[in-house]
Amino acid sequence: MNAARRPRALLVWGIALLVLVCAQSAAVAASVHSPWTQGVDDAWRSLIGVGPQSDVHTGLVPMLFQHLGQLPGIVLMMLIVPILLAVLGRWRSALFVLAVQLAGPGLVSQLLKNLVNRPRPAADEAAGLYGPLFLVDHGSFPSGHAVSAGAIAVLLVALIPAVRAVSRTVTTAVAVLLMVGMVWQRTLINAHWLSDTLAGLAAGVGVALVLWWVFAPWLAQDRVRTPWFLRRRIPSDPIGEPLKETS
Numbered sequence: 001m002n003a004a005r006r007p008r009a010l011l012v013w014g015i016a017l018l019v020l021v022c023a024q025s026a027a028v029a030a031s032v033h034s035p036w037t038q039g040v041d042d043a044w045r046s047l048i049g050v051g052p053q054s055d056v057h058t059g060l061v062p063m064l065f066q067h068l069g070q071l072p073g074i075v076l077m078m079l080i081v082p083i084l085l086a087v088l089g090r091w092r093s094a095l096f097v098l099a100v101q102l103a104g105p106g107l108v109s110q111l112l113k114n115l116v117n118r119p120r121p122a123a124d125e126a127a128g129l130y131g132p133l134f135l136v137d138h139g140s141f142p143s144g145h146a147v148s149a150g151a152i153a154v155l156l157v158a159l160i161p162a163v164r165a166v167s168r169t170v171t172t173a174v175a176v177l178l179m180v181g182m183v184w185q186r187t188l189i190n191a192h193w194l195s196d197t198l199a200g201l202a203a204g205v206g207v208a209l210v211l212w213w214v215f216a217p218w219l220a221q222d223r224v225r226t227p228w229f230l231r232r233r234i235p236s237d238p239i240g241e242p243l244k245e246t247s
Contacts, residue, residue, distance in 0.1 A: 005216060006213050006214075006217065007213065007216060008213075010210070010212050010213035010216070011209070011213040013206075013209050014205075014206045014207070014208075014209030014210035014212075014213065015206070016206075017202045017205055017206030017209070018203065018207070018210070020202055021112075021142070021199055021202050021206060024195070025116050025141070025142075025199070028116050028118055029115065029116045029118075032117060032118045032119060032141075033119065035118075035195070037193070037194070037195035038193075040194060041193035041195055044187060044193075044194040045121060045190065045193065045194070046128075046129070048184065048187045048188055049121070049130065049187060049188065049189075049190045050130070050189070050190075051128075051130040051133075052130065056188065057133055057185075057188050057189045061181070062185045062188060062189070065145070065149075065181055065182050065184075065185035065186075066134065066145075068148065068149070068152075068182070069105075069145030069148045069149070069182075073148060074101075077097060077101050077148075077155075078098065081097055082094035082095075082097050082098055085097065085159075089222075090222040091222075092215065092218035092219060093159055093218075093222045095215070095218075096155075096158070096159075096212070096215040096218070096219060097155060097159075099214075099215070100151050100154070100155060100208045100211050101148075103207050103211060104147050104150070104151040104203065104208060105144055105147050105148045105151060105204070108147065108203050108207055109142060109144040109147040109148075109200070109203065109204075110144075112139075112142055112203070113137075113138065113139030113141065113142070114138075114139065116139065116141045116142075117138070118139060118140040118141035118193075118196070119140060120132055120136060120140045120190075120191065120192070121190045121191075121192070121193060129190075130190050131190055132189060132190050133189040133191075134189055134191065136191050140191075140192050140193060140196050141192075141193075141195070141196045141199060142196050142197075142200035142203055143191070143192040143197045143199075143200035145182055145185075145186050145192075145197075145200070146179075146182050146183065146186060146192070146196070146197040146198075146199075146200025146201045146203075146204065147200040147201075147203050147204040147207075148182075149178050149179050149181075149182035149200075149201065150179060150201040150202065150203065150206075150208065151204035151205070151207060152175075153175035153176070153178050153179050153205065154205055154209060155208060156174060156175045156178075157172060157175055158208070158212050158219065159219070161223055179201050182197065182201075183197040183198065183201070
């Protein structure tokens with residue numbers, strides 16, 4: 001593969017984001033109960049978080065974000081999307097999606113959760129604060145849902161062809177809304193602190209950008225590849241030899 005076909009900016013930004021995530025992970029691990037972001041985290045929680053008596057968190061939009069980071073989202077990104085890409089003849093893109101999902105939500109998210117082990121927001125009903133409204137696993141930092149959202153956002157931009165400027169604008173807008181919406185939903189249900197979600201986005205985007213850089217030459221080949229079912233078949237004579245066009 002030709003390294004010149006790999007945009008260096010993808011690698012630079014990806015590594016920069018991952019370095020920031022590592023630095024924040026070390027800072028949180030040094031004081032899991034009161035990291036340097038705790039003041040902002042507390043203020044955001046008081047503003048956004050709701051209690052079990054509210055029905056906002058069970059609405060259609062919040063539940064879409066909830067399921068995106070759970071089994072339905074895993075099935076979508078680990079099975080359905082790769083299979084569809086493979087059917088379209090874009091098997092390299094399918095491998096890219098699988099690599100991003102395994103490295104981001106799979107490896108980085110769980111590794112940091114176990115290393116940092118930050119407690120989830122705890123209930124303090126006297127202060128009008130509540131704990132997670134849905135079942136959660138251990139470790140609040142980083143948000144696994146946010147890692148998934150960041151990774152998927154990059155996948156959207158990387159895999160959807162920017163045929164026109166408007167298509168790139170729409171794709172980018174959807175990617176941004178996906179990330180912002182995930183931050184909102186995870187803090188709405190008190191599953192994470194604000195800084196957990198921002199670190200999760202950075203981790204997901206960072207991993208996906210680095211792997212985009214790695215897969216860039218293969219993805220370029222897939223973009224110009226015609227799906228097998230749209231290719232024109234050359235007619236052949238009775239003995240199986242292709243017929244030549246005559247003028």
